[in-house]
Amino acid sequence: MAAAIKEAGHLPNKILYSPPERTKETAKILGSFFNIVPEKEENLGLYGDEEALLKIIPEPSLNQTIFMVGHAPTLMRFANLLTGTICLHGEMKTSSAIVLVFDQEIAFGKAVFMKYLSV
DSSP states (O other): OHHHHHHTTOOOSEEEEOSSHHHHHHHHHHHHHHTOOOEEOGGGSTTOOHHHHHHTSOOGGGOOOEEEEOOHHHHHHHHHHHHTSOOOSSOOOSSEEEEEEESSOOSTTOEEEEEEEEO
16 A cells, blocks of 8 residues: 555655554554654544644645544544545545645645545
């Protein structure tokens, strides 16, 4: 998946992962591939605070990319809040990614769904 993400041109400035050990393991693999030390983010957990997650997304003018490693229900819910719509129908597959972009403002309903990557 890391190779597919890189091939698609998505290079992270930061990698965040949810509390469970298996997301930490996945984040470490991504971190090794992209030479970044992943950081634990409690709010990516099952009952995380989406408002707090929103605040850690950098302003679009900084042109930065954040990878968030977690589990499908939490990440899909957050992606839907960010886009203001259901950006995927059905479930996310294991080892998949949603690519969202903010053009001007970091706020719920302002992200644009770009693509879904899965291997």
